[in-house]
Amino acid sequence: MLKDITLGQFFPGNSPLHRMDPRFKIVLVMVYIVVLFVAKGIYAYALIAAFNALAMALSRIRVRLLLRGLRPMLFIVLFTAILNMIYVSGEHVLVSFWVITITWEGVYAAAYMVARIVLLISATLLLTYTTSPIMLTDAIERLLGPLKKIRVPVHEFAMMMTIALRFIPTLIEETDKIMSAQKARGADFESGNIFRRAKALVPLLIPLFVSAFRRADELALAMECRCYHGGEGRTRMRVLHAARIDFLALAVCAVWFGGVITLGILL
Amino acid sequence: MLKAEHLTYIYGAGTPFERRALDDISFSVQAGEIAGLIGHTGSGKSTLAQHLNALLKPLSGRVLLDGTDIWDKKDARNARFQVGLVFQYPEYQLFEETVYKDIAFGVKNKGVDEADGKRRQPTESELDISVYSAMDFVHLPRELADKSPFELSGGQKRRAAIAGVIAMMPKVLILDEPTAGLDPQGRREILGHIKAYRDATGASVVLISHSMDEVARLADSITVLSEGKTAMSGTPRAVFGRADELEALHLSVPAFTKVFRLLREMGVDIDDGCYTAEAAEAELLRVKSAVSRGAGEETC
Numbered sequence: 139m140l141k142d143i144t145l146g147q148f149f150p151g152n153s154p155l156h157r158m159d160p161r162f163k164i165v166l167v168m169v170y171i172v173v174l175f176v177a178k179g180i181y182a183y184a185l186i187a188a189f190n191a192l193a194m195a196l197s198r199i200r201v202r203l204l205l206r207g208l209r210p211m212l213f214i215v216l217f218t219a220i221l222n223m224i225y226v227s228g229e230h231v232l233v234s235f236w237v238i239t240i241t242w243e244g245v246y247a248a249a250y251m252v253a254r255i256v257l258l259i260s261a262t263l264l265l266t267y268t269t270s271p272i273m274l275t276d277a278i279e280r281l282l283g284p285l286k287k288i289r290v291p292v293h294e295f296a297m298m299m300t301i302a303l304r305f306i307p308t309l310i311e312e313t314d315k316i317m318s319a320q321k322a323r324g325a326d327f328e329s330g331n332i333f334r335r336a337k338a339l340v341p342l343l344i345p346l347f348v349s350a351f352r353r354a355d356e357l358a359l360a361m362e363c364r365c366y367h368g369g370e371g372r373t374r375m376r377v378l379h380a381a382r383i384d385f386l387a388l389a390v391c392a393v394w395f396g397g398v399i400t401l402g403i404l405l
Numbered sequence: 406m407l408k409a410e411h412l413t414y415i416y417g418a419g420t421p422f423e424r425r426a427l428d429d430i431s432f433s434v435q436a437g438e439i440a441g442l443i444g445h446t447g448s449g450k451s452t453l454a455q456h457l458n459a460l461l462k463p464l465s466g467r468v469l470l471d472g473t474d475i476w477d478k479k480d481a482r483n484a485r486f487q488v489g490l491v492f493q494y495p496e497y498q499l500f501e502e503t504v505y506k507d508i509a510f511g512v513k514n515k516g517v518d519e520a521d522g523k524r525r526q527p528t529e530s531e532l533d534i535s536v537y538s539a540m541d542f543v544h545l546p547r548e549l550a551d552k553s554p555f556e557l558s559g560g561q562k563r564r565a566a567i568a569g570v571i572a573m574m575p576k577v578l579i580l581d582e583p584t585a586g587l588d589p590q591g592r593r594e595i596l597g598h599i600k601a602y603r604d605a606t607g608a609s610v611v612l613i614s615h616s617m618d619e620v621a622r623l624a625d626s627i628t629v630l631s632e633g634k635t636a637m638s639g640t641p642r643a644v645f646g647r648a649d650e651l652e653a654l655h656l657s658v659p660a661f662t663k664v665f666r667l668l669r670e671m672g673v674d675i676d677d678g679c680y681t682a683e684a685a686e687a688e689l690l691r692v693k694s695a696v697s698r699g700a701g702e703e704t705c
Contacts, residue, residue: 318460319498322490323569324482324514341510344500348555 147207148270153198154383155268160277162384166391167265173395174257178402183253185398190257197268207263208256215255222248271303273378280378293369301357309350316345406609407488407577408433411466412456418464426452427463428633434577434626439603439610441624441641443617445655449633450613451493454579457611458488470577486515489575493582495566499554504545504565507554508536511573539572540565542605543598560591567595571602578602579611584619596623621645621659621680629656642678661685 150156155163170189177186194204228243266274279296286292317327320341327338414427427449434440444450455461456468459481467474468484475484489511492498501507512535516524527535540547543564549557554565567583580599584592600623603610614620620627621641628638631654637644645651648658648666657663658680665677665685675692679685 315492316498318455319490319492319495320510321460321482322458322485322492323498323511323573324485325510326482326514341498341500345498349497 147266149199149203149267150270151198151268153196153268154387155193155197155264157381157383158268158387159378159380159384160269160273161281161378162380162387163265163269164274164277164281166387167261169391169395170261171258173398174254174261176402177398182398182401183257185394185401186257187253189394189398190260193261193264197264199264199267204260204263204267207267208259211255211259215252218251218255219248222251272300275300275303276374276376276378291368293372297369305350305353308353309346312349313342313346316342316349406434406436406438406471407457407611408469409453409457409466410469412453412463412468413465414452414456414461414463416452425633427456429466430630430633430635431466432457432628432635432638434609434611436576436609437603437607438625439600439612439623441620441627442611442613442630443615443620443627443656444630444636445615447632448630450630451581452633453630454490454581454611454613457577457579458490459484460490486511486573487575488577488579489570489573491567491570491578491580491583493585495569495583496559496562499562499566499569502553503551504540504554504557505536505550507565508539508569508572511569512536515573535572535574536568539568542571542602543568544594560587560594563587563591563595564598567598574606575608577609577611579613581613582615583612584614584616592619599623615656617645617657617659617680618661621661629654641680645680646678 170186174186177183194201223240223244224238226241226244226247227239228241230242232240232242232245234240269277275296278299279292282290282292282296317325321327325338325341327335327342330338409430409432412427412430412432413425416422416424416426430449430453432440432442432453442450442453452461456463459468459475462476462481467476469475470484470487475481475488499507501510509532512527512532517527517531519525536550537547540550545561545564545568549561549565554562557565563583567580570578578599583595583599587595596619599610599612602608610623612620612623624641626639627641627644629636629644629651636654637647637650645658645662648662651658658666661682661684662677662680665675665679665688668675669677673692674695676688679688
């Protein structure tokens with residue numbers, strides 16, 4: 139059950155997307171998001187969708203897994219679509235009953251929003267699917283590096299993020315284990331109304347918190363034993379290098395995104 | 406009693422992390438029998454255990470409890486009260502304010518069967534009986550009942566957690582590495598409690614372990630798992646007799662068997678099928694008297 143959470147999960151692989159420098163990937167995804175919001179008109183969106191499809195194909199991740207990552211967003215997508223349909227007013231009325239009037243403009247706006255959200259999420263999903271959490275935080279630390287000059291504890295933030303990410307699977311596994319253990323003693327997590335279900339979580343949450351604190355304690359101790367004292371003078375085992383593939387990707391994206399923006403201006 | 410037929414289970418089916426945990430495994434345990442389940446880490450022992458009490462549903466195959474499929478009825482939860490499962494490091498599941506309440510958790514969930522087939526909550530005196538007798542089985546002093554489980558020592562926590570399952574009076578008790586991380590005395594005690602539970606209630610016990618000596622001492626039958634398949638099964642004597650195969654699976658034989666096999670290789674006429682201290686002692690005495698008698702004849 140809990141193992142079905144794929145949002146933000148990493149799938150190891152050796153595709154061109156996996157091999158790219160994570161710093162480039164993050165920057166490109168950010169530029170992509172800006173372009174997505176600047177883009178106007180159906181052609182521009184078609185171009186972005188094509189770009190998205192190409193990136194997905196390059197990532198060699200199964201389409202089914204990509205779709206599964208989108209599933210948790212289904213509610214938000216539907217919600218936005220319905221709100222847009224109802225509240226955007228216009229001249230070309232499509233249907234009208236009671237207080238609700240749906241116009242062509244509303245449907246158009248809804249389709250726009252849905253396309254935008256789906257394209258946005260699928261690109262960010264692709265980033266986390268093809269980049270291991272460690273690489274991701276490494277890249278963020280490097281990208282935010284200049285902030286160290288104004289005394290922002292970038293390294294500490296990155297370390298906290300790394301540790302948090304590192305322990306997500308561990309805690310999920312732990313949750314699964316405790317859940318099974320309590321089920322073996324007859325605990326029932328699946329039936330009853332919301333209050334009963336909330337109460338049923340107590341036997342799960344207490345052991346989970348106890349073990350999370352225990353782990354944190356042990357980890358802190360282990361880090362201190364190895365003389366960890368923050369980022370000062372720390373070197374890296376894996377240094378990020380930009381390679382040919384990264385500059386190639388940069389060039390492709392520059393041309394593509396430029397195309398999207400000019401399309402928006404021309405049409 | 407409890408029987409598993411041709412179980413197959415795959416973790417993470419359809420993702421790149423797909424792993425076949427069980428591959429056509431059959432396993433059974435008779436009433437009053439202690440069955441040992443041995444295997445390396447990742448051999449499927451724990452997965453099999455979770456199938457036996459309906460925590461996991463097999464992709465194919467079935468689990469029979471007293472002849473009926475545990476997934477047949479709508480409420481597979483029932484099977485969990487009949488087949489008690491003590492997880493690895495069970496002390497991490499303690500959560501209540503007092504030891505008493507924690508042990509009572511399973512009993513309350515189970516309820517009491519009425520004559521008309523309905524379930525009701527156990528009365529206070531019924532709870533008392535279940536909880537205190539479970540504490541007695543694992544030799545947990547009754548004064549600890551009102552303490553917080555988090556105040557207990559490691560060994561006491563472990564015993565309290567085992568009592569939490571024993572209190573439900575399961576017909577089959579499955580223990581996943583119940584002695585992991587305990588000192589030798591703690592190990593011996595826990596194993597003694599398990600045996601006492603079997604002797605007093607006639608329940609079946611499935612003991613999962615990778616310690617050969619432990620299983621050798623208690624088990625009536627042994628099943629060895631390797632990479633999700635049954636590698637061998639039979640009486641301890643038969644299984645430990647195939648020491649070479651066990652070693653090929655990176656499992657050792659009990660210490661006694663190892664020594665006796667060496668003695669045999671050195672030319673001593675000794676039965677290398679001994680795997681417990683008692684049997685080893687008897688065999689050594691027999692060999693000793695045979696040797697001294699032989700020596701006596703020579704001098705004559």
